[in-house]
Amino acid sequence: MVSIQNNHKKNLTRLSFLAIIIVYFASPFLLSEYLLYLVVLMSVMIIVAEGLNVMIGFAGLFSFGQPGFMAFGAYIGAILAVHFKWIPFPLIMLMAGSATAVLGLIIGFPCLRLSGFYLAMATFGFSSAIFQLINYAKPFTGGYEGMYAPSPSLGSLHFGSTRAIFYITAVCVVCVLVVVRFLAGSRTGRAWKAIRDDEIAASSMGIELRREKLKVFAFGAFLAGIAGVLYSYTIRYLETSYFDQMGLPLFLILVLGGIGEVYGPVYGSIFMTILPQIMGGKFSQNMSLVYGFTLVIFVLLAPHGFYGIWYRIKKTVPAGFNIRAYLFKKESQRGNKD
Amino acid sequence: MLKLKEVSCFYGKAQALNKVSISVPKGKLVSILGANGAGKSTCLKSISGLIKIKEGAILFQGHDISRTNPAEIVRKGIVQVPEGRMIFPSLTVAENLEMGAYCRRNRKEIRKDRERILGYFPILEERKNQIASTLSGGEQQMLAIARGLMAKPKILLLDEPSLGLAPVIVEEIFSFLVEIKNEGTTILLVEQNAFMALKISDYSYVLETGNISISGSPELLLNNKRVRESYLGIQN
Numbered sequence: 278m279v280s281i282q283n284n285h286k287k288n289l290t291r292l293s294f295l296a297i298i299i300v301y302f303a304s305p306f307l308l309s310e311y312l313l314y315l316v317v318l319m320s321v322m323i324i325v326a327e328g329l330n331v332m333i334g335f336a337g338l339f340s341f342g343q344p345g346f347m348a349f350g351a352y353i354g355a356i357l358a359v360h361f362k363w364i365p366f367p368l369i370m371l372m373a374g375s376a377t378a379v380l381g382l383i384i385g386f387p388c389l390r391l392s393g394f395y396l397a398m399a400t401f402g403f404s405s406a407i408f409q410l411i412n413y414a415k416p417f418t419g420g421y422e423g424m425y426a427p428s429p430s431l432g433s434l435h436f437g438s439t440r441a442i443f444y445i446t447a448v449c450v451v452c453v454l455v456v457v458r459f460l461a462g463s464r465t466g467r468a469w470k471a472i473r474d475d476e477i478a479a480s481s482m483g484i485e486l487r488r489e490k491l492k493v494f495a496f497g498a499f500l501a502g503i504a505g506v507l508y509s510y511t512i513r514y515l516e517t518s519y520f521d522q523m524g525l526p527l528f529l530i531l532v533l534g535g536i537g538e539v540y541g542p543v544y545g546s547i548f549m550t551i552l553p554q555i556m557g558g559k560f561s562q563n564m565s566l567v568y569g570f571t572l573v574i575f576v577l578l579a580p581h582g583f584y585g586i587w588y589r590i591k592k593t594v595p596a597g598f599n600i601r602a603y604l605f606k607k608e609s610q611r612g613n614k615d
Numbered sequence: 616m617l618k619l620k621e622v623s624c625f626y627g628k629a630q631a632l633n634k635v636s637i638s639v640p641k642g643k644l645v646s647i648l649g650a651n652g653a654g655k656s657t658c659l660k661s662i663s664g665l666i667k668i669k670e671g672a673i674l675f676q677g678h679d680i681s682r683t684n685p686a687e688i689v690r691k692g693i694v695q696v697p698e699g700r701m702i703f704p705s706l707t708v709a710e711n712l713e714m715g716a717y718c719r720r721n722r723k724e725i726r727k728d729r730e731r732i733l734g735y736f737p738i739l740e741e742r743k744n745q746i747a748s749t750l751s752g753g754e755q756q757m758l759a760i761a762r763g764l765m766a767k768p769k770i771l772l773l774d775e776p777s778l779g780l781a782p783v784i785v786e787e788i789f790s791f792l793v794e795i796k797n798e799g800t801t802i803l804l805v806e807q808n809a810f811m812a813l814k815i816s817d818y819s820y821v822l823e824t825g826n827i828s829i830s831g832s833p834e835l836l837l838n839n840k841r842v843r844e845s846y847l848g849i850q851n
Contacts, residue, residue, distance in 0.1 A: 464717070471703045471714050478701035481663055483689030483718035483766065537705075 302447060305440045313439050314511070319550040320446040321507045324453050325523075326530045326542035328500030331457060334537030335466060336493040337473030339397040342384060343501050343527055345404030348411060348520035350377040350502025351509040355426040356417050366429035366436075366445070366510075374502040380407075381498025382491055389490045392476075404524075408517040423516035426509035442510050449507060453500060458539050469493055470537075525568050532575050535584030544583045616641040616801055617662070617693070617770055622671035622681075624654075624661050631657040633825040634671065639770065639803050644796045646804040646812040648836075648846060649822035655805040656698055658822065659772045662803075663695040664688045675770075690718045692769030696759045699778060704748035708739055711747050711758055715765025725765070732761050735791060753784035760791065770801040777808045789815050809846035813837055821846070 300307075304316055325347055332340045354373035357364060364372075388399045411418050418424055428437040429445060436442065460466040468489055471479040480486050509515055526549055534545030552571070553564060560567050579585050617639040624632035631654045639645045649655045660666040662673055664685040673681040680688055694715075703711050712732070716725045733740040736757045742750060747758060756776055763771055773792070777785040785808065793815050796802050806812035813819060813833040820830040821842060829839060836842045843849040 464713075467706065467710055467714060468717060470706055470710075471717075474703035474705055475701045477665065478697050478703065479714075480665065480685045481689065481695045481697055481701075482714050482762075483686045485684070485686040 298451070302444075305443055310439055313443055315550055315554075317439065317443050317446050317511050318508075319546045320443075320450045321504050321511060322527070322530060322546045322549065323450050323542050324446075324504040324507065325501050326527055326534070326546060327453050327457055328497040328504070329527060329531055330534075330536065330538075330542050331460070331469070331500075332493055332497040333531065334541070335461070335473065336469040336490065338389070338490060338493055339393060340400045340494070340497065341397050341524060341528075342381075342400035342404045343497065344520045344523040345407035346377050346381060346498045346501035347505040347508065347523065348515075348517055349380055349407055350374060350505030351426070351515055351520070352411055352418055352424075352505075353377070353502070354506035355424060355509050355515055358427040358430070359424075362427075362430065363432075365431045369429075370449075370503050370506045373506045374499045377502025377505070378495040378499040381494040384498075385491050385494035389487065389494065401524075408521055411517050418515075421516075423514055426513050426515050428513065429510050439511075442507075445510070446507050449503060453503075454539070454543070461539050465489075465492070473537075525565060525572070529568050529572050529575075531582075532572060532580075533582050535582030538582070538584045541582060541584055548583070616676060617803065618672075618674040619658070619662070620672045620674065622658075622661060622668050622673060624657055624666060624668050626657075631825055632661070632668075635822070635825070635827055637820055637827070639801060640818075641801055642796070642799060643817040644792065644802040644804060644815060646806055646816040646819045647822055648806055648809045648812055648819055648842075650807065650845075652824075653822040654825045655807075655822055656774055659695060659774050659803070659805055662688075662772060663693060665695075686718070689766060692767070693772065694763045694766040694768035694770070695772040696763040696774060696776065698774035702747045702750075702755050702758050702762065704746070706747055707744050708747055708750070708758060709743045711762050712739075712765050715762035716767075718766060728765060728767065732764050735794065736761050753780050753788070756780060756784075756788060757791070760788070760795075764795065764800070768800060770803060771795070773802065773804045775805060775807060777806060777811060785811060809842070 305313055308316065325343055328346075329340070329343045332338045332343075350373045353376045354369050357369050357372060358366075384400065384403045388396055388403070391399055412420050414420075428435050429442070430436070436445065468479070468484045471482065471484060472486060472489060476486060505520075508519075512519070530542055530545035530549050532545070533548050534541030534543065552567070553561075556564070556567050575582060581588060617637075619635055619637040621634040621636055622632055623630065623634055635654070635658060637645070637647070637658070647655050647658060657666060661668045661681075664680070664683055664687075668681050671681070672679050675691060675693060680691065680693070683691075703714060706714065712729055716728070719725055733743075738754055739758060739761055742754070747755065750758060760773070760776065763773075776788055776792070780788070789811055792802060792804070804812055804816065813836060816833050818831070819833055819836050821828050821836070829836065829842060831839075837847075
């Protein structure tokens with residue numbers, strides 16, 4: 278009886294998933310141009326946030342480098358597209374993603390000796406440095422004036438319409454979610470979560486901490502790089518200031534959705550797309566104030582985000598990452614004791 | 616099987632181990648006893664490579680492993696069950712066990728071992744899909760030991776398995792250890808609970824501020840005046 282009920286439940290979840298995906302892919306026919314544009318931006322944010330989710334939520338590595346990685350990917354993609362018009366756009370995305378992953382390794386190599394808040398500060402510093410470097414490299418990037426980003430092209434075909442960009446982004450979102458979902462249950466994903474839970478215990482299981490952490494960094498950076506290229510396709514003009522302001526909203530997306538939950542960033546991004554639309558009128562100059570308050574309220578009252586609220590309704594224990602417990606854990610408990 | 620030869624170890628300038636020599640023969644249960652801060656945990660950590668030693672050598676099956684990294688040491692078959700039940704609190708019981716077998720590739724063997732190990736600990740079988748942080752202290756310790764066994768250890772290093780547990784549970788866990796030993800796993804046990812440890816050991820060392828002060832069979836130590844007074848609390 279129980280198994281029949283379980284099967285029924287599973288089928289229901291599958292059906293609702295299918296429905297969501299169908300509605301998602303049909304949105305160009307349902308929404309106005311402007312709303313579709315918002316959905317594309319939302320989808321891009323899902324991809325970056327998912328990268329950050331793997332870094333913080335799975336592996337417990339507090340990286341604030343995501344905006345820098347995203348900018349790097351966007352600029353690399355745009356520069357490649359400007360100088361080598363013949364490269365098809367999927368290849369450009371892949372190249373930009375890989376270049377960003379390599380950058381992630383380079384930055385991760387020294388930074389990953391640190392952990393917790395120190396790692397956060399170091400990566401934040403690197404992220405700012407990337408913006409500076411981009412602004413200095415004026416011949417390639419246009420410096421502070423920014424640069425024009427070409428639309429995705431495949432041979433002589435150009436996909437300039439919002440609708441086309443939407444489909445490119447949507448396919449990426451689905452791929453990323455599938456990969457992360459698979460990762461969450463895989464040997465590697467488990468090892469990353471083990472590192473988050475307890476580094477000493479993890480290394481006594483035979484996990485090579487440094488190598489796994491570098492993998493996490495490369496993966497997160499790769500997703501940020503891809504998202505960067507998609508972002509450049511959407512807004513068609515690059516300026517470092519766009520990315521500079523992205524840190525707080527990005528972190529908020531993660532906390533709102535539920536850190537460490539595979540689909541957390543999806544819910545977070547949806548909410549964060551709606552929030553400015555509602556509050557925009559009165560608070561458009563002070564959005565960071567709204568973001569800040571929301572963040573504090575969620576960290577204190579709902580550390581597992583929307584997922585946690587849902588868990589509380591179902592009265593089960595959330596498996597994801599408890600940001601509040603992490604932030605308020607005593608340093609002595611977290612550090613190397615003995 | 617495992618030999619520590621005059622191992623010295625430092626935390627900064629503070630010496631934690633001073634020329635400690637310990638030998639663990641195959642198939643035996645050897646224990647290291649001692650008070651807080653005597654260097655017991657340091658001893659285990661140096662074996663599993665979590666701390667680098669300054670002098671001496673650690674031989675495992677004849678090879679020096681004192682310069683080997685922790686992951687490689689696990690792969691060689693030296694598995695540590697860390698102090699304070701360091702399970703992975705946000706993973707499920709089943710996932711914790713999977714983590715124990717991280718270094719192994721043969722899925723079929725892993726599954727077989729899991730069945731066998733869950734046979735020792737029926738309570739874990741029952742709670743397979745529960746998040747590990749929801750287990751009781753005793754269950755968490757059992758999980759930590761079961762997870763250690765999942766790595767298919769040649770030698771199992773246990774750091775204070777009795778820490779913070781009710782006497783009944785300690786008794787239960789120690790009887791598991793005897794069972795595991797009888798099935799052929801060599802065990803090196805570090806304990807503050809000297810009485811319990813002596814009951815199940817084949818050979819024991821007493822560690823005092825980084826030095827081995829006495830060693831011998833449990834009978835010998837149980838009859839030693841100093842051990843009786845300092846560690847067993849028996850007045851002569």
